[in-house]
Amino acid sequence: MKIPLSWLKEFVDIQLPLPELARLLTMAGLEVEAIQVVGLPMPTSADLHNAAHHEIKIEGLSWEADKIVTAAVYEVMPHPNADRLVLCRLDDGQQEHIVLTGAPNLYPYKGLGPLPEPLKVPYAKEGARIYDGHQPGQVLTTLKRARIRGVDSYSMICSEKELGISDEHEGVIILDPDAPVGIPLADYIGDAVLDIAITPNIARCASVLGVAREVAALTGQPLRQPDYSVQMDGPSIEGLASIEIQEPELNPRFVLGLAQNVTIRPSPYKVQLRLKLAGMRPIDNIVDATNYVMLETGQPLHAFDYDVLTQRAGGQSPTIITRRARSGERLTTLDDVERELDDFTVLVCDTAGALSIAGVMGGAESEVSANTRNILLEGAAWNFINIRRTVSAQKLQSEAAYRFSRGVHPAMAERGVRRCLELIRRWAGGVIAQGLIDNYPLPPRDPIVEISASDVRRWLGIDLTPQEIADLLARLEFKTEIIGQTVRAQTPDHRLDIGEGVVGMADLMEEIARIYGYERIPETRMDDELPPQRNNLELEREERIRDALVNLGLQEIATYRLTSPEREARRFPPGAAPDDLPYVQLANPIAADRYVMRHSLLSSVLEVVERNARLRPRLALFEIGPVYLASEEGLLPDEAPRLAIALSGPRAPAGWQAADSAPMDFYDLKGILESLLEDLHITGVRYEPAEHPSFHPGKCARIRVGEHALGVFGELHPLVRVNYELPETPLLAAELNVRALIALTPDRFEISAVPVFPPVLEDLAVVVDENLPADQVEAVIRQAGGKALADLRLFDVYRGEQIGAGKKSLAYSLAYQSPERTLTADEAQKIRQRIIRQLERELGAQLRS
Amino acid sequence: MLESLNQIERQALNELEATQDEDSLQRWKVAHLGRNSPLMRVFDQLGALPKEERPTIGRRANEVKRALETAFEGRSQALIQAAVQRSLQAERLDVTLPGRPIARGRLHPNTQTLRRIYRIFGDMGFQVFRSREVETDEYNFELLNIPAHHPARDMWDTFYTTTPGVILRTHTSPGQIHVMRQYAPEPIRVILPGMCYRYEQVSARKDTQFNQVEGLAVGRNITFGDLKGTLTDFARRMFGENVRTRFRASHFPFTEPSAEMDIECFICGGAGCSVCGGSGWLEILGSGMVHPVVLRNGGYDPQIYSGFAFGMGPERITMLKHRIEDIRHLWMNDLRFLEQF
Structure with a gap:
């Protein structure tokens, strides 16, 4: 969520330097990931130092106060030698300049003589540091005097790109007509944008007001509530529209307001600028007003063309109906996609049919157009779970859906409509119909939660008085009442994240800890009762196997456990019977060759041998890890731990002296296995000739202890070896059952006496x-x-x-x-x-x- | 006769000087102390001497014999010493030549880090509890206070299996429910290590498969202060005695209040470097007080019991400690990488 600082300051006084503000928010769970400076001075190194140790990126462009100022263009004149350039007679508050520009949005004024009303523009003087408008990305440049087509040029009317506001370089910025002339531009529209990560529990902070409320709570400053009053001069809204809610569970509230005789035009520049800084594209004054209010209050709104609705109602006053989509019902949304709707998706309809997907996106037909005169403004509340289902089923995201799918309090619907109607009146003219149509069948119960000083002591480990607890909660607009040692807190009607009972208590605990400050909670050591102590034999023995193998000179490896049946089939010779045990298979694999959980650890290890074969002549590797044996009946697979070993290359590593360079063979591997079993004190071990498709039929053995089969080992089958890119030397491999090894490892063993008499x-x-x-x-x-x-x-x-x-x-x-x-x-x-x-x-x- | 003895002694000692090896020394012994040596003949002739000369000559003869024997011993030792010296001189090695290579085994760095974590928490009374990787949606999400279609689910990108309701666990947290249900109402202090999976684009920092170590302490008197203290103790043992920690508010559905723990960058000491991205802090783990719903699902009454939980990525710790730039090295098993541990 991008929050312009200037907007934030409308609701709360902020004296803190930017880095300190960012640190404070971050520590309280509103992680400020980056700060984009747009014109304001960069934080000083002292400010940065004071907020030291805070992970934050601060970037952007500061506008020099003396070199980048507001100015007025009084006349736009043609260039004597160039059709695509114009000369502007401009006043920067100190003197008049003739400024050369090629901005197409000034062409309409060319040759009109002195303008009846001057154009206000941002003006960069000689020596100003701005971004180069003609280079891709943001490249700093300093304005220098030059002669262009016979005219002196030393200064510039700036585009948004040149000032670091956006990538827009098609024309220059034309400021609002009431802009003062000759003041530093940074004082007029300079800003800084905080980019805040919004976790699901602070959905209420996905708005300027929401963040301002947190700033107020954290700094102890009062919050200035937005003004929700509307100047309503039109006729009564009664009878001009009506609302029918079919499922209050899914649509607890629906509010309508009506603006008449509006004029569709671009919004004031300051409004457009804020929308851009917040990451939204300005459209026209009506759509901008709905987006502006959504960003400001968190309440998404939707503007219908009232006349289209009336037409659809056959000239009658429209009735808005909210209901579930019918099976197979279709709607073309604003993004020009015709969508088939699910039966859980809620629609906003009129008597003629669907108008929009509730809370997600409007339909094309009833949207505001350049000719729209009358606006029916919707502010509603939706079940957030249901919106989420719709969003994921339709794979459709929008700023509205982002908020509705995380929960917007129904109380905000009326506030949003009021605020927006007033902005429409100011930006689009016309009159606002008197009153609102408000259908509110299911007001939420804002939980009242009790929390005591001893609860706080028990969970947080700090001693707070009931009064201190109440004060902390009051900062977040909880209405509190102290009853003995207990604080009874009424959840304010702008948040849905506080639960009932003990869950609510934990919710409040978090708010208390955040506002009190995690940093102030002392670090302590547990003095609680210790649990009964137990051995974890399985882990201990598994680790012992690892140690034994490392001691025997083997390198441990760790491989991916997702693979494909095709990859695993390489462990068998061509034509061998396939592995037909069922796999645990992914429904949404990310890679085409990793979509099942492995059956064979040997297969994983052979892939590593292959990868290293050209790098190292001698390989001695092992891995311990599970294979996943799905069964037809059981829901969950057996996660059976295996040990796989691979050996190949010369017996001794080569040095400068003679060494045993003969290739390792069956008996090298057998020696390792014998030593491993000895190390584990497993006795009664038998080695039997065995047949296994992966191994050479004459060089393969099965290890048995009593009734347990521990696994097989041997020399890799020559027809398997050629499935991998391996050198000609024999490859010895083993795959053992770790559970059997663990089960057979005795808890204790006896030694025989050291003999006294010579043998x-x-x-x-x-x-x-x-x-x-x-x-x-x-x-x-x-x-x-x-x-x-x-x-x-x-x-x-x-x-x-x-x-x-x-x-x-x-x-x-x-x-x-x-x-x-x-x-x-x-x-x-x-x-x-x-x-x-x-x-x-x-x-x-x-x-x- | 006395003069003759002096002569014998002088000559023998002179000749002894000339012996250079064991052979000539033995020949000298035969010549001067042997049965037929001049000195022995003097002893032989003693009986024939006049009675008054016998003691003088006899004494002198014994003196010469002892002198020659002593000289022989001395010379013998000297020759041995010289011979040893000569052979030592001849056997000088180039000690700068490399030693004989050993086929040494090593634990994978993941195992090394996991063991370090087990050890530190083991010392604090936390025991290791492992549970399955292929899990039910119920254990991975529902019982952890993450209902279906809840916005909190956006925090985990999940691999689903073709069996409805069965997923690859996205965290080791389902182990919290398993261990609580197994041991309730005993107090609990466990760590839950294991492999987890996330449906994520693979990058240098994130892989679809990763280890996680989760911790859980449940009792009648466990506070957020204990969480801070325990995890700070861990950080000091893992990263250095003087390391500073910082707890930031955060959100996990199964804890409340929740906190991220950062440690002061142990590479630069907080001054800012490439490892910490200039911030001076490193994100190490997520933590929080166990959510009442989770306690209840585990069989503990949240009005009586409280607890904390935390989760960390051992791979990230390994990467930080060894300046590993790409997490995929930990799964690629290139021996040029593994052999450095």
Whole structure:
């Protein structure tokens, strides 16, 4: 909301420097996002310093008092050598000048001789700093003496663009006829515009009056209420129009006034200027009057051409009807769009049909035109929820809808109509019919809220007396009454944001805190009872998994969780069965390739591998995050946490010394997973060969613990690898179920005693069939070794001619140990024999000689 | 005989001077202290000497032997020292060569910031409570005092799913209702971290996916002053002990009164710089007293209980602390970026 300072000052005295005013408003919740200076002096550095630490942009142009002044043009003369230029005889209050200009809006006066009434204009003298009218944007320039087509030129009649008012450079500004001559222009129309962000709770501040009320409350100055009196000299309005409201819930009030014999013409320049500074385009004096009052009071208004309505009523006095649209009903709005209306949309109609979409936009037929003579002025109140529905259904915004969709108090309808009728009378002439037609079937109940000193103490932590509370609320026009320790506050009839009961109490609490000043509320530490303390095992263990993986040298990544089925399909080879589980799908995606919540964390991680493959030869990445498994029945998906890991590139990072540059393989990843599970103290882990479409069929395993499947890992399938831009080196990947990892992590674990007696160490190599899984050999050794086998480590796998085709040799180092004594060579030999015998018997293994 | 001993001693000591390594030293030992050395022969011949000469010669012979042994030890030590010195001289490294590279793991900066936040609030008795990302409209809006078609809904641009009434949560605030309903009427101090989603044009400052950490304290005696104190304590631990905070009135439908907390820019100390846009202040979080409707929806009687809530963007904190210009870096996972943390 753009608020011109001059307008604000009509309602409240402001002595504060601009930055301090902005700071005060911002701290009270009316965030001033920017200040646009239009002519007034820029804030001094001292002013800025005093309001220090306030986030605000101050921009614009100051008009030098001695160089940019008001002036009068007495005659517009043709230029001797140029058709498109004119020479103006101008008085700047001190002396006469001949000023050269090419402004088309002065051509009509060319060669008329001395004007009967001089034109008042803004005049920039030699040396004045203004914006260059001929350059795009705002480029400062200094007026210099020049000779143009044989005529001396050193000064200028200014356009709005040159003064930083708007982008308008088609003609020069022609001020109102009553403008004084020879005073600094800044003193006459200089201004500054506060751009204030209006949050939904301060909808009442979407007006100059609303902001002025806040300024008054915050500074302790009195608010000057607008004058709502109207000079009504016309006939009585009785019988000239009537109102029929069909649904008071949606239209609690409708007020009509009538202006007769108006003359449509442009508004006074000062009015146009204010509208422009507030961000609206001037149209004509009638439309401008409605917009002016809307900006000033917050009440949107609508002007109908009364004669069009009469015509539609077949010469009778028109009846305004407000009702819901009928299904399929259509209306062409002012923006020339024919709209199909919903059955909740409220229309303003007459007996002949729809005239406008209530509170949003007028219809084309009954709008004010250049020939309009009589104006029927509407001021109404609408249900804001319903207006919002209409706005979003019709995708139609307007200044009126902006306010009505946030709530305008019905009391404002009459005030707006009165104020506007008086402005129409002043700007458009004619007479105002006596009285108003006011249909007010549903006046709102302005809540009366009770708040006590102890409530304030309990919520805000400050001690205020009932009198202090009442005084703070009175500054915002609450009518207050003190009853013992309680203040009973009557909500003023310009706001709809105060609730009833305890909600109203909170609403008042906010007003008390804002006006008292958040800065003055002391900072304290809670002395309330602490809640019961609980562990969050899920989070603790998840973080432990992260730490373990970081310790194992992996980089954590974080990816987008929105993707597309097409992106995720890349994790499967071409032709593989598609992922046909239902996705959580967006109804309003923002990007074509991110419209579902992911099913696969592996897919996310592979995309990151792809992105980095050319940057880093060695990658070791992991992510922990959910996948979203929608079900056909349930409303909400299972958000199942997953762990995905990807490895590729040389085993050791390259330095200047020799390093293990062999590419990482299946067993590098398995080593990481084994270490992770060890770190979590998860025992009883089994690795089984597995089939999974993403992985190489011979290099893929599933991890199991008891009945839990923890996940799969392996080397990426070659046909999957080519779906991504990846180098030829193998890519190892895993996707694990974090819930299972968390569930299997024991709350506690026991350690075995550090042995006192030395172990007997020996190596054992056995030859077995190639396709016998090594874990079976290990299991047999462990079983045969029993308790005495303290340690077992595979240190070599050998295949070759010596042991024959279809065979492999597995070499283990074994440690036999007793907690009670040093084992003898004999005892060790017995254990060894037992192991060998069992290997032979159960697996057909042979001792390798 | 005495003269002979002196001669033996002089010669042996002279020759010892000439030994340069372990080999020549051992040869010297054999030659001068060995069984067949001149000195040992003197001992051998002692018995043949006249009885009155024996003590003098014997004493002198022992003196020479000790002298030679001492000299041997000394020389031996000296040679070892010299050898060590020589080898140390030969083994000088270029200490400026780089160390062997380690494949180091790192936590994502988001995780690092989240953990810091958990830690600080954990110390103040706030525990972590997580809830779902795909939410119902009811929990994300309705129960938080944001009815359908209410103007406050304009504050959130929402991703809707194809299931009616199901959305991607726009904030972690639905967790407030979940935690209150789970624990009412116990007092509550929790933080609610998690991923949120907004239907917004992606820019350097905003992304459609972002983490949020919300906080909630509910009890019988919790005030706006406590809100200010708690969040200022947080700011001091997060951004520096002397950091100043500022609370501005603001609006959130689920709190009242509501406040934005700014901190004095820790880059420039409030003087104004590019990070704070010259203002000296940085917007850090939104906060407020829990709205009575929200308390009631959570199962707490607002006539008895009060509380405060706050919400912050950990990504913004990470960005401020490390001068990250574009929020998308935090999701792009370019290792050239991540490896700097």
